[in-house]
Amino acid sequence: MLLVGPLISELERLYPGAEVDIVAAGPAAHAVFSTYPTVRRIVSFHQRIVHHLPMTVAQLFGIRRTVYDVAIDAGGGSQSGRLLLAFVKARYKIGTTDHASEEALRPLHLAQRPVHLLRHAYAGDASGPWPVMDIRLTDDERRKGRDLLAKILGDTGVSSDTLTLAIFANATGRKCYAETWWAQFIQELTDHHSNVRIVEVVAAHAVSQLNSKHATFYSRDLRKMAAVISAADVFLSADCGVMHLAAASGTRTLGLFSVTDQRKYAPYGASNAAIDNREGDPGVAARIVSAHLSGLFQSLSEERH
Known part of the structure; x- marks a missing residue:
């Protein structure tokens, strides 16, 4: 989940005021993004999905009921990420392909890859330094x-x-x-x-x-x-x-x-x-x-x- 942080920061930069839903495995995303005002909702699938099928099905159809402007597979093209991207309703979907020509242009680091995907799909000028990875600790937490x-x-x-x-x-x-x-x-x-x-x-x-x-x-x-x-x-x-x-x-x-x-x-x-x-x-x-x-x-x- 931490490697998704730069993507959220880039969404904030390119789309001020955007609201983001995050779908994750396990509870860690709640801690990682608790101080991100952009994050509206976090859907956490249980890490042992087969033992919690009714809950998982309910979560999936809860996601399906929402029509998103953009859906992004930030997981690097994993099978589960691709399936979920195909399942959700969205006007635009951004994900990894297996084309060798595109692979050669992608940055190697996994924290930069979803940012690259977003910038590649963005209609305007998306140039700029790579966003940092930041859990955004509060001053009180640091103290x-x-x-x-x-x-x-x-x-x-x-x-x-x-x-x-x-x-x-x-x-x-x-x-x-x-x-x-x-x-x-x-x-x-x-x-x-x-x-x-x-x-x-x-x-x-x-x-x-x-x-x-x-x-x-x-x-x-x-x-x-x-x-x-x-x-x-x-x-x-x-x-x-x-x-x-x-x-x-x-x-x-x-x-x-x-x-x-x-x-x-x-x-x-x-x-x-x-x-x-x-x-x-x-x-x-x-x-x-x-x-x-x-x-x-x-x-x-x-x-x-």
């Missing part, structure tokens, strides 16, 4: 995130000599690194930067994957998680949903890529970076991250003075 992170770390104040690194050590399948990998990585990293303070963002299973050696934060509330991450100086994880959440929170985000295509899934935003970790060597990864942190130390020191 509470800063206060909570300070409490977790036992802060007495901001220091120009330290940098707070939030690490989310979980991911799915082969993207997930072992606890021993992270231990070697952190040892190498802190050998280079002894003044890095690490806080582990614990996954939904509520078990530390860094051997409980660092300050920890746990919450199943996506906006609260984003607020705490936004208070850190930098965030690091493998390619996963929380990596995109960090990027959407506005904090500097580094993503470790060993399986998936970083051209499509890199943490979105100019200040963020994807790290090629196909070798899987924790020492090599630590040295690359260390180089990023060295630049951050310099810029943060200038900001804090």
Whole structure:
């Protein structure tokens, strides 16, 4: 859902006053778009649709009763997205095709693809910079995130000599690194930067994957998680949903890529970076991250003075 944020921002830019309905799988869209005034309604299909068929059918026909001006398949051309686009009533429908000539013109990153589709269909001049991915935390949410992170770390104040690194050590399948990998990585990293303070963002299973050696934060509330991450100086994880959440929170985000295509899934935003970790060597990864942190130390020191 986070990767759809730039499309919503582009709709706001091209069609001021537009009202947007979002159809999603699972409840996350409610948290992601709760502060988007453009979003009128969110229809969330249960992630186990076969066990909730009556509810799903009711939701589908509720969507069908509305006649939209524009319907957009923002899911990159998945089968379910194409079926839903065919099912809804709309004056204009925008979706992905399999034509090789069109594929060559599309941007690679999945956050830019639906924006490209909209711009391609727009009648006027749609040129401009790519919209950012932003969960749109409120000032109050950010303040509470800063206060909570300070409490977790036992802060007495901001220091120009330290940098707070939030690490989310979980991911799915082969993207997930072992606890021993992270231990070697952190040892190498802190050998280079002894003044890095690490806080582990614990996954939904509520078990530390860094051997409980660092300050920890746990919450199943996506906006609260984003607020705490936004208070850190930098965030690091493998390619996963929380990596995109960090990027959407506005904090500097580094993503470790060993399986998936970083051209499509890199943490979105100019200040963020994807790290090629196909070798899987924790020492090599630590040295690359260390180089990023060295630049951050310099810029943060200038900001804090």
